[in-house]
Amino acid sequence: MCGVFGIFNNKNAAQLTYYALYALQHRGQESAGIVANDNGNLNSHKGLGLVADVFTEEKIETLKGTSAIGHVRYSTTGINSLQNVQPIFFNYRRGNLAIAHNGNLVNAHQLRSHLERQGSIFQGTSDTEVAAHLIARSGYENTEEAVKESLSMLKGSYAMLFMSDTKLIAVRDPNGIRPLSLGKLNGSYVVSSETCAFDTIGATYIRDVEPGEIIMITKDGITSDRITSFPKRATCVFEYIYFARPDSNIEGLNVHSARKELGKKLFQEAPVVADVVTGVPDSSISAAIGFAEEAGIPYELGLIKNRYIGRTFIQPSQELRERGVRLKLSAVRKVVEGKRVVMIDDSIVRGTTSGRIVNMLREAGATEVHVRISSPPVTHSCYYGIDTSAREELIAANKTIEEIREHIGADSLAFLSTDEMINTFGERTDLCGEDKNCSGYCEGCFTGSYPTEIIEQSKFSLER
Known part of the structure; x- marks a missing residue:
């Protein structure tokens, strides 16, 4: 598990992200990070430990900008290392791009091996870095299309935030395994792993990001698209059972x-x-x-x-x-x-x-x-x-x-x-298609029936 938060068009972007990460601390205790966007200049601070350990008032003051994304990390395998602390960010031919990811990509090992054979150089062992390389190698000049193309190659769970020089992009995997919600704070849009972060900063919940949906937030407002035409809802039941905070709402259900x-x-x-x-x-x-x-x-x-x-x-x-x-x-x-x-x-x-x-x-x-x-x-x-x-x-x-x-x-x-x-949760079969056994939830840890293909090697080859 990890927690992600993003805010667009707010003069206190970094400060609000800091408070939101405090609210999401239960989703990851190993590291924290914030990247702020100051008119195309990305300012970052991240480190190992709790939010309070990583950030001081002085550090927050250095994160200038009107947009920001933040991350608290929980690694599922391997050691906790500074190279894997998120958000990750890089500069490439289309400009700057920062990425924050909650989830686990089951085909990351395969993709990484393929990319390395073609000359890609990786800095850490996080599966999120695979997505970054796919975006950088995309032939599309438009950032949204490059993101969509890369996501079409990924299998597994992901609630991701992408911040470019001019926009904030939020996306949820076609099964909606990990939660992601959209909100508003005065004239600013916010996106969070859980709605409890909205309550902390005084934002208003708008709706959940739908499975397979990609939301683009710019100075002109919000647009929505799909990364797949065939989403199949499989929300993780453990979000309700254990991980999410009791005051959060996931897909309309209070935890x-x-x-x-x-x-x-x-x-x-x-x-x-x-x-x-x-x-x-x-x-x-x-x-x-x-x-x-x-x-x-x-x-x-x-x-x-x-x-x-x-x-x-x-x-x-x-x-x-x-x-x-x-x-x-x-x-x-x-x-x-x-x-x-x-x-x-x-x-x-x-x-x-x-x-x-x-x-x-x-x-x-x-x-x-x-x-x-x-x-x-x-x-x-x-x-x-x-x-x-x-x-x-x-x-x-x-x-x-x-x-x-x-x-x-x-x-x-x-x-x-x-x-x-x-x-108890209530079946969510609105995105099940013709699958008679689909309940709208991922029950893999209880039944062994998973919503995606499982490539077991990836679990033990990469760390989050």
Whole structure:
């Protein structure tokens, strides 16, 4: 996952982008960057770390210009290196171009090998750089056409922003796997991975960028085109389950409301007798509230999160994930002591964190710990930008539910079914064509059915 934000025609472009990246920090904690456009002169600052670590007031002041794009990065494989920090930008025969990308290109390895054989020189290992080379090599003199031509060669997930000397271009892949929204702030247009960034800067949401749509923003306004005539909606379900902020809306559905409904459906499918319900902060709180309401069991803050520790799920190594659990969470003894506790979590990927949290609740005095998961078992790798690694590392791909229960030490364990999950979100079949099995969502990590061709080598050859 990554977060992207862009703004066009605003004298405070860099400052507003900085605030927006703060709102999108949950989408990437490894690096941050902003490129501002000052009448065709691109000014950039980027670095490793959180937004607050990378930018100071003095740095922001150097980013002059009335347009800007920003990026917070989350790498799915490999090391976090300065060469891969985005936005990337370059100068070529058509002028300047900066690119910010959220997603993962499954054919990037093939394209990169082809480009290198033809003489292209790459600075980093990011798949985004492949798109830059394709644009630079395009025979079209018009930037939009060059972008469209390059995107037609890409497979996978991408919500991308392109900033040239005179325009801002926003595009979403033909499946709409990653979210991207369009908004307005007075006379300025803004584009963001999530609508929560609009709320932060006081912008008004207009609409979502459609799957396969390319939007051009210039001083004359907005125009829209298509990069494909055959889009097929497959929005990533994990955006609703885990990644997006609860106050964001994705394709008309509020994330908090969706998660709360998942919790209600979870109790209906897997009821349990208990004294208290608690959720693993932060992404599971909404589902825990829904579960508690449906069950008629009190919801309590049985687990407290250290606000100064990042998500253990998106740390770059398993060792750091394991060490991070104790730093990240602590149990509230007075809440769980002597109680039968239902612990709600959004997913179990490797099982390491779940086992440690169950043990933490027991050490705090819980007499029983029942685990309920507000999504189906993760049985397949994700190739579109979520760090679920190889199948052999996914606990649900190698163990039964009973074996997982034993592994994490819970008294009982249940997952939400795929059908109820999709029913909760509501089928979005308006862009499914004649595909009878299309729900409008990507469920690949649960079912192994992916919306694009998968070229597995690319996952382990490039890093985001």
